Amino acid sequence: MQLFARKPVDQLTAEAQEGIGLKRALGKWDLTALGVGAIIGAGIFASTGSAIAGGSEHIGAGPAIVLSFLLTGTACGFAALCYAEFAAMIPVAGSAYTYSYAALGELVAWIIGWDLIIEYAVGNVAVAVSWSGHFLELLRLFNVHVPAWLATDFRTALQAAGDVAAGGAGEAAVYLASALDQAPRLLGVPIIFNLPAVLIVALLTVILVYGIRESAASNSLMVVLKVGIVLFFIAVGAFFIEPSNYVAYGGFAPNGFKGIGAAAAIIFFAYIGFDAVSTAAEEAKEPAKTMPFGIIMSLIICTVLYLLVALVMTGLAPWNQLGTAEPMLTALSLASGNPKFLAIARFIIAVGAVIAMTSVLLVFQLGQPRIFFSMARDGLLPQWAAKVHPKFRTPHVTTILTGVFVAVFAALMNINEAVELTNIGTLFAFVLVSIGVIVLRWREPDRKRPFRVPGAPWTPLIAVAACTYLMFQLPWVTWVRFVVWLAIGALIYVFYGYRRSRLRTERAGM
DSSP states (O other): OGGGOOOOHHHHHHHHTSSSOOOOOBOHHHHHHHHHHHHSSHIIIIIHHHHHHOOSSSOOOGGGHHHHHHHHHHHHHHHHHHHHHHHHHOOOTTHHHHHHHHHTOHHHHHHHHHHHHHHHHHHHHHHHHHHHHHHHHHHHHTTOOOOGGGBSOHHHHHHHHHHHHHSOOOHHHHHHHTHHHHSOEETTEEOOOBHHHHHHHHHHHHHHHHOOOOOHHHHHHHHHHHHHHHHHHHHHHHTTOOGGGGTTTTOSSTTHHHHHHHHHHHHGGGGGGGGGGGGGGGGBSSHHHHHHHHHHHHHHHHHHHHHHHHHHHHHHSOGGGOOSSOHHHHHHHHSOSOHHHHHHHHHHHHHHHHHHHHHHHHHHHHHHHHHHHHHHHTTSSOGGGGOOOTTTOSOHHHHHHHHHHHHHHHHHOOHHHHHHHHHHHHHHHHHHHHHHHHHHHHHOTTSOOSSOOTTTTHHHHHHHHHHHHHHTTSOHHHHHHHHHHHHHHHHHIIIIIHHHOHHHHHHHTO
16 A cells, blocks of 8 residues: 555645745736647647648548547547646646645556656657758758758658658658668668757757746747747638548548547647646646636637648648648648748748747756656655756756757657657546546545536546547557556666655655
């Protein structure tokens, strides 16, 4: 039973108030802006293309991607209600890790903490790869061309070569496939890696070691930019929609509900940012009211925008040619209309997307080391992970380690693989948080809950069922990688975290 020792809610809130606490300065619209800023990122700018056209390990939804967004948005909606109950009741930083410690015990908290590590780190890999794709497209608009072997990974180049050989491949596939012929070779093996992704991660790592200040005002400015770019794409694209694209090439749902479900699991990546609102619980004014509002409202706003983007994107171009890391730009490049006007639109989208994804990359790269920091402070990871730089006051050791990890995998990893691995980790966290609501209601039924999930326990159970369904839509190889990751985490906990746990050590000394 020591594995499931819980950290009481009162202890969590008391520890958060020790010393100099965080300033409660965020209102409900600040939190909504924070959620929208975290949600609108590489998911909508990148993973949508893979979900529409399919990939090597999964089939696509085609124009029926709008149904996939509805399915995923509904599943996230149920999970968001569960997050809202916890965030209002436990206004403490730490999100799912903290909630699980209070409801399900240390072992589950460790699992979620270890799970969040892969969510943030591999998610950042996907963002870095997508950033690279949009940056390269921006350079091409200035007639600057980077050799393909420095702009992609080996598996993507190999897949593109297969598409070219099969016929009907677009200009982007031809460019990526050329990496196999152009790349220098070492012992007969082509050297292919994503250099821009490595460089942006390295730059942001240096910035984060020195320290970076994020404010509600600057975040709101970035949100205005992101939403403006999305609305610009919707407004411009609406003029060039060809209705025939919705029914050509196999019909509206070329792969049936199986394709819709598989795509829903992929585009879940576009929603993972909504739980970022819960990490700001210690900085929210009147968290009992503002936290549920910020979580739910940001999800509603982004779902509406996503549906409109999906409709426009699949109306602009054949769905089977949108499977790139920058599908908005691909859709505009394939659209029929005034070439000069469309070129200007692509330039605006490319600039906006690069800036928007830089901010997401920065926020996620900022969050990952702090998960290490929080777990190390609880004794579940080595104390060096909780070290703070004496001058810059940042967790420099874990920031550098995270930067190296993300840079290496961004150089070599396929964006589809990164998205799928991130999704399964996040869905798993959502399942455990939803279960946590039911368990804590059973264990502490009289505890004051400023916000209560309506229809409990059925609403959390629906969230569990919906997220589990989406998990099973992911390729089996993603499950294998995820299980291996959890197995590694279990070994670390058994041989280190269990013995060094601060909670258990304090209780043993009482």
